[in-house]
Amino acid sequence: VVQSSSTFQFTFIPCLFTKTHQTKHSFRTHTHSIQRPIQSTSFSFSTTRYYPISYRLPFQTIHYQSLQPQSPPNTQTTINRILKINLLFILQICITLLLSLFTSILALKHVKLYPNKYIIPSTLISIAILIILSVYNGIQFIKTSFNSFNNRNNTEKSDNISVLSRIEVDRIVESKENKIEKLLDDVKRLEVQLEVKKKSEVKWKNEVESVKEELMESESARDVLIYEADELREQLEMKERKEMQMQLEFERVLKELKLEKNEKQNRIQVETELKSELESIKEQNIMLISRVHDRVDQENQKKTQNNSEMRREIEKDDEVQLEVNRNSSEKAREDVAFVLEDGLELDEQNISNDSVLNADRRIEENSVEMKVRDEIESDVSSSSSVVEELMEESRELIARIDQRGSNGFRASQNTLLYQNAIDLLQTAYSIDPQNTNVLFQYGNTLVNRSKLVSNPNTNAYLIHAQQLFDEGLKIETNSERFQFSLGLCYCLLGNYESQLKQYSSALEYFKNAEIQYQTILENTSNSILTHFNLGLTLYSRAQIQLAMMNESGNHERTKELSNEIRSVIENAIVQFELCLEQQESREIVSNRAVTAEKYIQLCEELYSKLLD
Numbered sequence: 001v002v003q004s005s006s007t008f009q010f011t012f013i014p015c016l017f018t019k020t021h022q023t024k025h026s027f028r029t030h031t032h033s034i035q036r037p038i039q040s041t042s043f044s045f046s047t048t049r050y051y052p053i054s055y056r057l058p059f060q061t062i063h064y065q066s067l068q069p070q071s072p073p074n075t076q077t078t079i080n081r082i083l084k085i086n087l088l089f090i091l092q093i094c095i096t097l098l099l100s101l102f103t104s105i106l107a108l109k110h111v112k113l114y115p116n117k118y119i120i121p122s123t124l125i126s127i128a129i130l131i132i133l134s135v136y137n138g139i140q141f142i143k144t145s146f147n148s149f150n151n152r153n154n155t156e157k158s159d160n161i162s163v164l165s166r167i168e169v170d171r172i173v174e175s176k177e178n179k180i181e182k183l184l185d186d187v188k189r190l191e192v193q194l195e196v197k198k199k200s201e202v203k204w205k206n207e208v209e210s211v212k213e214e215l216m217e218s219e220s221a222r223d224v225l226i227y228e229a230d231e232l233r234e235q236l237e238m239k240e241r242k243e244m245q246m247q248l249e250f251e252r253v254l255k256e257l258k259l260e261k262n263e264k265q266n267r268i269q270v271e272t273e274l275k276s277e278l279e280s281i282k283e284q285n286i287m288l289i290s291r292v293h294d295r296v297d298q299e300n301q302k303k304t305q306n307n308s309e310m311r312r313e314i315e316k317d318d319e320v321q322l323e324v325n326r327n328s329s330e331k332a333r334e335d336v337a338f339v340l341e342d343g344l345e346l347d348e349q350n351i352s353n354d355s356v357l358n359a360d361r362r363i364e365e366n367s368v369e370m371k372v373r374d375e376i377e378s379d380v381s382s383s384s385s386v387v388e389e390l391m392e393e394s395r396e397l398i399a400r401i402d403q404r405g406s407n408g409f410r411a412s413q414n415t416l417l418y419q420n421a422i423d424l425l426q427t428a429y430s431i432d433p434q435n436t437n438v439l440f441q442y443g444n445t446l447v448n449r450s451k452l453v454s455n456p457n458t459n460a461y462l463i464h465a466q467q468l469f470d471e472g473l474k475i476e477t478n479s480e481r482f483q484f485s486l487g488l489c490y491c492l493l494g495n496y497e498s499q500l501k502q503y504s505s506a507l508e509y510f511k512n513a514e515i516q517y518q519t520i521l522e523n524t525s526n527s528i529l530t531h532f533n534l535g536l537t538l539y540s541r542a543q544i545q546l547a548m549m550n551e552s553g554n555h556e557r558t559k560e561l562s563n564e565i566r567s568v569i570e571n572a573i574v575q576f577e578l579c580l581e582q583q584e585s586r587e588i589v590s591n592r593a594v595t596a597e598k599y600i601q602l603c604e605e606l607y608s609k610l611l612d
Contacts (some may be wrong), residue, residue: 088140265579266422271427280341384435390428391441394421398445418449429468436472440481443468447489462493480520484530487516491537494544503548510541532592535575539603542568546606562610569607576600 104357142171194606397417425442432438443465450461469486473479490513497506517534520527549561576596583593 031299092133092136099129128463166526182288183537204600211573381398387435387438388426390424390431391438394424394428394441397421397424398448415449415452418445418452421445422449432470434475436475436479436482439468439472439475440485443472443489444485447485447492448491459493459496462489462496465489466493470582478519478523483516483520484533487513487520487533487537491533491540494540498540498544498547501547503544503551506540506547509542510544513537514541526582528579528586528592530584531575531579532596535579535596536573538568538572538575539606540598542572542603542606565611566607569603569610571608573600573603576603 035424110133395419401414401417401421404417422442422445425438425445428435428438429442446461446465446468450465466486466489469482472482473486476482490509494506494509494513495511497503514534514537517530517537520530521534524530545561545565545568549558549565552558554559576599579596580593
């Protein structure tokens with residue numbers, strides 16, 4: 001049995017036939033391999049086993065010798081055999097005679113030397129040898145004759161048997177040959193079937209391997225899908241949690257929005273009421289002003305009437321005086337001085353009467369003005385209370401913005417809140433444009449609004465805030481809060497212009513901010529925040545000048561800018577160091593002081609680059 005690692009071997013051993021007429025049939029040894037999977041009871045590709053089993057078709061080797069009948073032995077052959085035997089007998093007799101002669105000669109020689117000593121033994125020996133040889137030859141002759149007789153009888157019997165069975169033997173041989181041909185055809189057919197089976201088994205094996213690979217791939221894909229399903233499940237759980245959180249947040253935001261909506265409606269109602277009140281106040285002011293103008297016109301008319309009456313009286317007096325003068329010219333000439341004194345007295349009386357009338361008129365006008373002032377003061381007091389309410393509402397909105405922070409979903413509502421605060425402050429500013437608190441809060445709100453999103457309105461917000469701070473400084477000269485806020489506004493405008501690469505305008509803004517901070521430090525030299533902002537302004541100015549130096553191709557201009565930048569950086573380092581010195585004298589650590597150390601390093605790096 002031939003075993004292999006994964007195949008069954010079928011070994012075919014054909015028969016070997018031999019005939020008397022030199023016809024031979026020889027066959028090759030054919031070996032075929034086939035795989036036969038032996039599966040377990042629970043069918044699974046992963047448990048398939050292959051057992052090597054060998055089969056051999058047992059064909060016996062049959063050898064047929066010559067069955068052709070032999071010619072019967074004749075008398076000549078027997079005679080020849082007898083003659084051969086007799087010749088052998090004669091040859092043996094001759095050999096015995098020669099031996100006897102040789103012994104006799106030896107005996108005669110010995111007799112001559114030793115007479116009468118060896119004659120009798122030699123003759124006895126020769127006679128014994130002759131007797132033995134004759135007996136042996138006789139036995140052989142009898143044996144050969146008996147064997148020849150037996151052979152003759154056997155040959156006759158075999159001839160009879162061969163004549164009788166020759167036809168049967170030929171028939172058997174032909175049947176055997178037919179069987180052999182059938183077997184050969186069967187073997188060829190089996191070979192073809194085996195080849196077909198081999199191909200089908202190879203194909204089946206390939207299919208099994210492909211199915212195994214597909215199964216492995218499907219298992220790996222199933223594992224991947226299970227892993228992805230677990231991930232998706234986790235993601236869904238996280239998403240559900242986030243949705244729950246978002247839903248809660250959304251509900252809370254809805255509540256806030258509803259509250260804001262209600263507040264907005266209330267604010268709108270308040271604004272409408274305030275606007276109606278303001279309109280009524282304006283109408284009242286207009287009415288009062290019209291009344292004042294009417295009173296003034298009436299007083300002027302009265303004045304004109306009084307003046308006309310006075311003029312008429314004066315003209316009458318003049319006419320009377322002229323008549324008196326004409327009638328008594330002589331009397332007047334005699335006492336001129338007396339007449340002059342009387343004239344002076346009359347003039348003084350007229351003047352005193354005019355003064356009394358003017359005083360009465362002034363008293364009446366003052367009373368009217370006092371009434372108007374009282375009404376205006378009441379209107380101003382009511383408008384100032386309205387302004388305070390609007391500022392308080394804007395402060396509440398800004399506090400809500402600070403609570404929301406600058407990140408997340410809630411921070412997206414900051415723009416709306418800022419806009420509402422700006423609208424309120426704008427209303428307050430329209431009511432009382434000279435109120436410094438309104439100017440300060442309105443400007444800072446615009447600055448904070450510009451920090452949210454960089455858009456085209458950023459510059460407009462900052463410019464409006466700058467205008468408000470300038471108006472505040474006109475009212476409150478050398479005010480530290482307006483100067484600080486104006487410096488911050490200039491810095492933001494400089495950053496905005498530097499992003500647009502408008503370096504010249506940005507440099508002007510930073511220079512203006514530097515002037516404001518230096519003015520503050522002249523009055524109060526212990527402000528950490530002012531030192532820090534001034535240092536940061538100088539550092540930003542140095543960066544802008546460095547960008548301008550890189551863009552300029554003039555060597556002399558570059559050298560001039562380099563020297564200027566180095567001096568600016570040195571001043572910035574001084575301001576940051578002063579910020580750190582101010583921090584050492586305080587117990588609470590300021591974030592600006594910690595950040596100042598980083599900016600000192602940045603200034604030193606920029607200074608070293610300029611030196612290189």
